[in-house]
Amino acid sequence: MFRAGIPALLLCASLAFAAPLAAQATPVAPATAKVHAEKAPKPPTKDELTEDQASFLALVSREHPLDPANYKPKDLRDVANSGHELRKDASAALESLLSAARKDSKSLVLLSAYRSYERQVSLFNGYKARYGTDYATRISAAPGTSEHQLGLAADIGLSTGQCNLKECFGDTAGGMWLASNAADFGFIIRYPSDGEKITGYKYEPWHLRYIGTDHAKAMAKSKAGTFEAYQATLLKAAKTPKAPKAKPKPPTDAQVKEQRESLLVLRFLPPYRDWSTGYDFGR
Numbered sequence: 366m367f368r369a370g371i372p373a374l375l376l377c378a379s380l381a382f383a384a385p386l387a388a389q390a391t392p393v394a395p396a397t398a399k400v401h402a403e404k405a406p407k408p409p410t411k412d413e414l415t416e417d418q419a420s421f422l423a424l425v426s427r428e429h430p431l432d433p434a435n436y437k438p439k440d441l442r443d444v445a446n447s448g449h450e451l452r453k454d455a456s457a458a459l460e461s462l463l464s465a466a467r468k469d470s471k472s473l474v475l476l477s478a479y480r481s482y483e484r485q486v487s488l489f490n491g492y493k494a495r496y497g498t499d500y501a502t503r504i505s506a507a508p509g510t511s512e513h514q515l516g517l518a519a520d521i522g523l524s525t526g527q528c529n530l531k532e533c534f535g536d537t538a539g540g541m542w543l544a545s546n547a548a549d550f551g552f553i554i555r556y557p558s559d560g561e562k563i564t565g566y567k568y569e570p571w572h573l574r575y576i577g578t579d580h581a582k583a584m585a586k587s588k589a590g591t592f593e594a595y596q597a598t599l600l601k602a603a604k605t606p607k608a609p610k611a612k613p614k615p616p617t618d619a620q621v622k623e624q625r626e627s628l629l630v631l632r633f634l635p636p637y638r639d640w641s642t643g644y645d646f647g648r
Contacts, residue, residue: 406579411603414596421454421517421577424596427502427510427565434509435482438516449478452516455551455575459519462550471539476529476571477520480513503567512555517575519552532558535570547573548581553592560591 413420418436425431441450445460459475466473480488485508492501512518522529523539534540535558544554555574556566574592576584589595616624 406577406583409599409603411600414600414603418515421575422580422596422599423515423517424593425510425512425515426593427507430510431514436514437481438479441479441516444475444478444519447475447478449475449519450516451478451519451575454577455517455519458550458552458575458578459573462547462552465546465550466539466542469542471542472524473521473539473543474524475519476522477513478518479516480511482508482514485509485511485514502565503561506566512574518555519573519575520569521571521573530571532568532570535568540570543573544570548585549578551575551578551581553581553584555592557590563591563593 409420409422414422414424417423418425418431419438438452440453442453442456443449444451444456445463450456451459463473463475485506489501489505489507492505495501496504506512520530521543522534523537528534528537528540535544547553552573552575554570555572556564556569558568558570561567576592580595584592584595587595587598589598
C-alpha cells in the first residue's frame with residue numbers, strides 16, 4: 366500500500382505546484398475604459414445673455430453698451446506676471462493657451478487685456494485725432510462699448526513683433542495656430558475677416574474673447590460666423606426663469622365663519638341631508 370501511494374503523492378505534489386503557475390499565466394482582463402462624452406453647454410437664461418454683464422456670454426458693442434458705462438469686473442487678476450489683467454477664469458485659460466503655444470514652438474505674447482473706461486476714453490480719442498471719427502470707430506470701441514472693459518478680451522501678438530495688431534497676423538504661423546486652438550481654451554476670434562457688417566469692426570485675428578470652453582466649441586460646431594450670430598441663437602432658445610408660484614393663503618377667521626354659516630343653512634334644506642359633513646373648510 367505504501368508503494369502504491371507514492372505515485373499518488375507525487376501526482377498531488379505536481380498539481381499543487383502547477384496551480385500557482387497556471388494562475389500566474391492566466392491573462393488579466395483589462396479594465397473597462399471610461400468614455401467621457403462631450404457635454405452640451407448649459408442653456409443660458411435671457412438675463413445671462415442680455416442683463417448680466419458679469420456673464421461670459423455678455424454681448425458688448427455699439428448697439429449694446431455697458432451699463433453703467435464705467436463698469437468694472439470684480440475678479441480681475443494678473444495674467445502670467447505680464448502686468449495685464451483679465452477676469453480670473455479668462456486669465457487662467459489664457460495662461461494655459463500661451464503655455465500650449467510655447468510647447469508647439471509658437472511664441473505668442475499678451476499685448477493688451479482689461480482696459481478701464483478712462484483708458485478707453487484716451488485710446489479712442491487718440492484714434493479719432495489721428496484717423497478721423499469714421500475710421501476710428503472701425504478699429505476701436507467708443508468708451509463704454511469695449512469688450513476689453515469686460516475683462517474677457519485679450520490682444521495677442523508674436524514675441525518678434527511681426528504683424529502685431531495687423532491683419533497679416535492671421536497669416537503668420539502663430540496667428541494660424543491661435544485660430545485653430547483658441548476654442549480649446551474657451552476663446553473665439555471675436556472679429557472675423559468676413560464679419561464687419563455684423564460686428565462693426567475690421568478683421569482682428571489678434572483679438573480674443575473668452576466665452577468658456579463649452580460655448581467656444583459649441584460656437585465652432587454651430588458654424589456661427591460671429592459671436593452676435595451665436596448669441597442670437599442662444600437667445601432664441603433661452604428660457605425665461607419661472608417666477609415661483611405663490612402659495613395659497615389660508616382662509617381668515619371671518620371666511621371660515623361665513624363658510625360654516627352657509628353650510629348650516631344647507632343642512633336644513635330638503636332632503637335634509639347633513640351637507641356640512643366633510644366640508645369644514647376651516648380644518
